[in-house]
Amino acid sequence: MSFRVVVDLELCGGHGVCEGAAPEIFRVVDQMDGYAHVEVILERPPEELREQAEAAERQCPNRVIRIVED
Amino acid sequence: VSTDFDAIDFFRAGPLYQNPYPYYEYLRGHGPVWREPHHGVVMVTGYEEAVEVYHDTERFSNCVAVAGPFAKWPVPLEGDDISPIIEQYRDDLPFSDQLPTFDPPKHTAHRALLGRLITPKRLKENEEFMWTLADRHVDEFIDLGECEFIRDYAGPFTLLVIADLLGVPESEHETFRKELQVEHRPKQSRAKDGPVAHKPLEFLYQRFTNYIEERRREPQDDVMTGLATATFPDGSLPEAHDIMLIASNLFAAGQETTARLLGVMFQLIGERPDLQQQLRHERNRLPPFIEECLRLETPLQTTFRLARRPTTLGGVEIPAGTTLMLIPAAANRDPRKFDDPNEFRLDRPNWRQHLAFGSGVHACAGAPLARAEARVSAERLLDRMADIKISEEAHGPAGARRYEYPATYMLRGLERLHLEFTRIA
Numbered sequence: 001m002s003f004r005v006v007v008d009l010e011l012c013g014g015h016g017v018c019e020g021a022a023p024e025i026f027r028v029v030d031q032m033d034g035y036a037h038v039e040v041i042l043e044r045p046p047e048e049l050r051e052q053a054e055a056a057e058r059q060c061p062n063r064v065i066r067i068v069e070d
Numbered sequence: 071v072s073t074d075f076d077a078i079d080f081f082r083a084g085p086l087y088q089n090p091y092p093y094y095e096y097l098r099g100h101g102p103v104w105r106e107p108h109h110g111v112v113m114v115t116g117y118e119e120a121v122e123v124y125h126d127t128e129r130f131s132n133c134v135a136v137a138g139p140f141a142k143w144p145v146p147l148e149g150d151d152i153s154p155i156i157e158q159y160r161d162d163l164p165f166s167d168q169l170p171t172f173d174p175p176k177h178t179a180h181r182a183l184l185g186r187l188i189t190p191k192r193l194k195e196n197e198e199f200m201w202t203l204a205d206r207h208v209d210e211f212i213d214l215g216e217c218e219f220i221r222d223y224a225g226p227f228t229l230l231v232i233a234d235l236l237g238v239p240e241s242e243h244e245t246f247r248k249e250l251q252v253e254h255r256p257k258q259s260r261a262k263d264g265p266v267a268h269k270p271l272e273f274l275y276q277r278f279t280n281y282i283e284e285r286r287r288e289p290q291d292d293v294m295t296g297l298a299t300a301t302f303p304d305g306s307l308p309e310a311h312d313i314m315l316i317a318s319n320l321f322a323a324g325q326e327t328t329a330r331l332l333g334v335m336f337q338l339i340g341e342r343p344d345l346q347q348q349l350r351h352e353r354n355r356l357p358p359f360i361e362e363c364l365r366l367e368t369p370l371q372t373t374f375r376l377a378r379r380p381t382t383l384g385g386v387e388i389p390a391g392t393t394l395m396l397i398p399a400a401a402n403r404d405p406r407k408f409d410d411p412n413e414f415r416l417d418r419p420n421w422r423q424h425l426a427f428g429s430g431v432h433a434c435a436g437a438p439l440a441r442a443e444a445r446v447s448a449e450r451l452l453d454r455m456a457d458i459k460i461s462e463e464a465h466g467p468a469g470a471r472r473y474e475y476p477a478t479y480m481l482r483g484l485e486r487l488h489l490e491f492t493r494i495a
Contacts, residue, residue: 061433
């Protein structure tokens with residue numbers, strides 16, 4: 001079993017809660033236009049990061065993170 | 071300082087709120103989690119411990135998020151799981167119709183409605199209005215060479231930005247400004263026995279109920295129609311009442327807090343000519359500047375949770391029914407998280423990680439809105455005003471300034487900020 005991390009950038013508020021929960025998977029960046037949003041830096045994380053990824057999914061204020069099983 | 075903090079009941083501590091930080095350090099001296107003796111409230115000043123609570127909506131309920139220890143329960147909060155008592159009586163608690171006091175799954179559905187209002191796309195449209203509005207307010211006082219920044223700029227600006235975001239027609243902005251602007255209320259009316267009375271939101275309730283019912287009868291091509299026809303994640307249509315509450319909550323939660331943030335920013339710009347100069351020339355420093363202001367003078371200083379079950383936090387036993395006070399304003403100065411926590415620094419590696427907007431599912435939905443308002447205001451005012459200074463006549467000379475803060479433990483920020491400046495041609 002492996003999994004992917006998907007973010008809906010249309011609704012991302014750039015809060016950065018996911019970065020706190022799973023810093024190896026998510027990074028908050030500033031757009032040139034001044035709005036922070038998150039970037040997935042590890043789209044297919046190894047199994048040992050699953051717990052962190054799930055925490056990020058659960059804690060996202062805008063509920064825009066999904067974990068997709070492959 | 072030999073203030074006897076042991077004798078102080080923090081929830082009725084009037085003058086202490088003018089500078090609560092020494093008291094927070096007294097709390098921290100007892101550990102990151104400590105039960106204060108006057109009300110038995112567990113005070114959380116630690117960063118990690120606060121995040122643990124923010125992220126656990128199963129152990130900790132938000133039903134007392136605003137009322138805190140002043141919530142009145144008709145039965146004792148006893149047992150191994152007080153969830154049934156919470157569900158039976160939560161609707162009778164103050165602010166029970168406001169989103170911050172909801173728990174999942176109700177919170178999840180209503181928070182999603184709000185998330186659909188504040189999308190990056192909508193924010194960018196709203197930002198165009200912010201630039202125009204900022205100029206309009208500056209025009210009102212630019213020739214005077216001085217202003218009372220809170221009343222003349224921060225208050226009306228933050229109010230009308232939210233009105234525009236929600237699609238209130240511009241023809242009604244003046245009415246909103248008159249009805250809603252927080253003038254200098256008598257201090258006692260705010261926090262005598264804690265903020266337990268329902269706020270007078272009737273104006274907003276009535277306006278938005280009308281707007282929503284109108285748009286549902288006759289949809290138009292506007293933001294308000296989008297608001298009126300927004301659905302819950304499961305596709306169902308909310309009651310007009312629920313939408314109205316979300317809209318009102320944006321004003322209640324987002325206006326005064328953001329106005330206070332703007333006050334902190336321009337106080338610092340006025341106090342520190344070196345910093346003002348740096349920001350003028352290095353506009354890319356504005357985001358860390360704004361975040362550092364949020365960290366050091368967190369507008370929403372405190373929030374509450376209620377323990378559903380017996381648990382432990384930071385090694386402290388927490389019986390079911392315990393009220394916890396999270397103090398993001400203190401967690402943001404936790405030396406385990408931030409080096410030299412009381413120092414203003416533009417170069418912190420972890421400058422985004424403060425808790426001014428909370429964390430987890432209850433994190434402030436308006437955070438990107440507040441950040442945009444702060445950035446646009448700083449850009450525009452630095453463009454148009456040179457040599458921004460604190461008025462000595464109003465606040466006293468450097469080194470002996472007089473600033474006044476609200477008489478409440480929840481909110482921090484200047485009541486008034488008199489600035490002097492030179493017009494940039």
